Amino acid sequence: GAGVSQSPSNKVTEKGKDVELRCDPISGHTALYWYRQSLGQGLEFLIYFQGNSAPDKSGLPSDRFSAERTGGSVSTLTIQRTQQEDSAVYLCASSLGGGGYEQYFGPGTRLTVT
Amino acid sequence: TQLLEQSPQFLSIQEGENLTVYCNSSSVFSSLQWYRQEPGEGPVLLVTVVTGGEVKKLKRLTFQFGDARKDSSLHITAAQPGDTGLYLCAGWTNAGKSTFGDGTTLTVKP
Numbered sequence: 001g002a003g004v005s006q007s008p009s010n011k012v013t014e015k016g017k018d019v020e021l022r023c024d025p026i027s028g029h030t031a032l033y034w035y036r037q038s039l040g041q042g043l044e045f046l047i048y049f050q051g052n053s054a055p056d057k058s059g060l061p062s063d064r065f066s067a068e069r070t071g072g073s074v075s076t077l078t079i080q081r082t083q084q085e086d087s088a089v090y091l092c093a094s095s096l097g098g099g100g101y102e103q104y105f106g107p108g109t110r111l112t113v114t
Numbered sequence: 115t116q117l118l119e120q121s122p123q124f125l126s127i128q129e130g131e132n133l134t135v136y137c138n139s140s141s142v143f144s145s146l147q148w149y150r151q152e153p154g155e156g157p158v159l160l161v162t163v164v165t166g167g168e169v170k171k172l173k174r175l176t177f178q179f180g181d182a183r184k185d186s187s188l189h190i191t192a193a194q195p196g197d198t199g200l201y202l203c204a205g206w207t208n209a210g211k212s213t214f215g216d217g218t219t220l221t222v223k224p
Contacts, residue, residue: 004156035214042120042202042216043157056211091156099210100145100164105156 002026004106006092012112013082021077021109025094032069033103034077035091043091049075050098082113117141118205120215128223130192135218137203138185144208146179146186151200151217160188193222 005024013019025032030051035043045059049069060066064082069075079086089110093103121136137146145164149157161170163179163186170177176189190197203215 033212040200040217040219043204043214045212045214048211050210093156099208100147100162100206102147102159102162103157103204103212105158107155 004092004094004104006090006106006109008109009107010110010112012114015084015113016081018078018080019082019111021079021090021092021111023075023077023092023094023106025073025075025092026104027073029094029096029104030072031095031098031101032075033093033095034067034075035093037089037091037108039089046077046090048098079111082111084113087111087113118203118213118215120201120203120218122218123216124219124221126221126223127193129194131222133190133193133220135188135201135220136185137187137205137215139205139213140184141205141207142183143205144183145206146183147204147206147212148177148186148188149202149204151202157200157202190220193220195222195224198222 007022032049034046037043047067048056064080067077089108091108093105095101095103118139147162148160151157161177166181166183168179174191178187201218204212206212
């Protein structure tokens with residue numbers, strides 16, 4: 001079956017512009033996570049959606065970051081007024097449920113802010 | 115904030131050698147996972163450990179969860195170049211939130 005897909009795979013943007021990153025989770029997975037990863041480093045948690053519950057936004061680094069998940073499926077991560085420190089790989093993962101289920105990751109979107 | 119510290123950060127060894135990677139925290143986790151990530155791809159789950167003191171073996175990989183569920187180790191026997199990658203541990207809380215370690219970059223030279 002299809003895995004988690006993310007688009008675009010690469011995005012180069014100018015400082016100050018807004019960007020939208022898309023994640024298509026595995027069908028039937030109720031939990032969806034966004035992470036940020038700097039080169040060769042661990043994953044920084046950003047936001048977590050579980051079913052119809054209010055998302056856990058505790059990892060969003062600033063109010064320039066927001067995310068939504070429409071119809072319990074596709075999710076979009078939006079970064080407004082991008083800064084150079086936003087440059088990283090943004091990874092999306094989905095799982096059957098929250099709390100310890102296997103997370104299936106997409107290939108990520110590499111964001112470069114010039 | 116629950117932190118997971120992984121050590122070593124970088125490890126370069128020859129094919130056939132053994133190695134151990136550690137994942138430590140001052141916090142208790144309900145479960146802990148190990149993932150492996152290759153360049154340009156997302157992490158892939160290797161194992162989930164749930165019970166304190168649990169040991170799981172996957173071919174040449176042995177995973178152990180500490181008795182107090184605060185730490186874990188990954189031991190690889192007779193490493194092969196195909197084991198090269200970034201190894202990440204992730205701890206889960208009862209609230210359903212995960213914390214990832216900073217990773218161990220392993221290079222196995224032929």
